[in-house]
Amino acid sequence: MSRILGVVNLKGGVGKTTTCVNLGAALALFGFKVLLVDLDPQKSLTGWAGVDQWPTVSNALTGEVDPLQALVRWRKAKCWIMPAGMDLRLAETQLMATSQREYILKQKLQRLTDFDFIIIDSSPSYGLLTINAICASDEIIIPLQTEILALESTIPFFEALGEIKKRYHPDLKIAGILPNMYDSRTNLSKAILDQMRASEHLGPLMFKTFIRKNVKLAETPSLGYAVTRYTSSYGYEDYCALAQEILNDSDRAKMEAKKRNSNSKNSTATQLGLAELSDDIDDIDDDLVQDVEDEEALSLTETDN
Numbered sequence: 001m002s003r004i005l006g007v008v009n010l011k012g013g014v015g016k017t018t019t020c021v022n023l024g025a026a027l028a029l030f031g032f033k034v035l036l037v038d039l040d041p042q043k044s045l046t047g048w049a050g051v052d053q054w055p056t057v058s059n060a061l062t063g064e065v066d067p068l069q070a071l072v073r074w075r076k077a078k079c080w081i082m083p084a085g086m087d088l089r090l091a092e093t094q095l096m097a098t099s100q101r102e103y104i105l106k107q108k109l110q111r112l113t114d115f116d117f118i119i120i121d122s123s124p125s126y127g128l129l130t131i132n133a134i135c136a137s138d139e140i141i142i143p144l145q146t147e148i149l150a151l152e153s154t155i156p157f158f159e160a161l162g163e164i165k166k167r168y169h170p171d172l173k174i175a176g177i178l179p180n181m182y183d184s185r186t187n188l189s190k191a192i193l194d195q196m197r198a199s200e201h202l203g204p205l206m207f208k209t210f211i212r213k214n215v216k217l218a219e220t221p222s223l224g225y226a227v228t229r230y231t232s233s234y235g236y237e238d239y240c241a242l243a244q245e246i247l248n249d250s251d252r253a254k255m256e257a258k259k260r261n262s263n264s265k266n267s268t269a270t271q272l273g274l275a276e277l278s279d280d281i282d283d284i285d286d287d288l289v290q291d292v293e294d295e296e297a298l299s300l301t302e303t304d305n
């Protein structure tokens, strides 16, 4: 069974896509098999991965293709993605006429049992796609900018979320509110974070982890990498901390089992004189997935933050 996490906030630019990719890549580093689903017509996640191909999540949603056919491997992030296409808004309109229209993504993702985590990137607008993202999720992550009035800005969102939960998904859980763009150089960010934590309603929902402002997080989308490539960056540290915080007991047990399995595979390989086994995520039938190119950007150097 996959654990399905939606990354949701009706406010734009708070770090939904950044969180989807970098949390996914951090979980993949821990050895989990991760699928990222782009359910935002802006296609930021798809653009980041450099995917421009058919079929997409739209075709999976409308039933034109099996969801397995819409998977693409994104090696630079060690994840798979189900990309969005130009026609996602159109697909949303088509879905309006479908019965059980709020649960279509949920039904489609049920086919993909091979992943440990499925993370859904959603759009900042309140429509059927966002409702599908929430209804398909076991839990949601709510990124929030560490800025003045950030808490006030969540009021309409929490009202909408309460309504969706009541009408369509009473079991929905909030994994946590994730403070993002924390500026460690200013006292203001600290004061805002303290205010968020002290809030009666939202304080108990906050993750311990917060994501610092980090130039690597802003740069990586244009390079096609996740921040996990830059192990000396704040972004790497923060998203690995978030991934750790998200793991539950059963995830940890799974992680240990994977580690043992991979150690024994590697020792078999060593005994046979083979090169070290790839740490790539390779268990899905190769014929079913396409590949995003993985050319090394030779001009890249690893720098601090």
Ligand code: ATP
Residues within 6 Å of the ligand: 011, 012, 013, 014, 015, 016, 017, 018, 019, 040, 042, 044, 122, 123, 124, 180, 181, 182, 211, 212, 213, 214, 215, 217, 218, 219, 221
């Ligand atoms: P939208 O609602 O439009 O989909 P979003 O919520 O997905 O936006 P992102 O695209 O993830 O937000 O982030 C908005 C911008 O802020 C991006 O340019 C991203 O690179 C940058 N960004 C996000 N988090 C950080 C951070 N911690 N440090 C520096 N830049 C960041």
Ligand code: MG
Residues within 6 Å of the ligand: 016, 017, 018, 040, 044, 121, 122
């Ligand atoms: Mg986005």
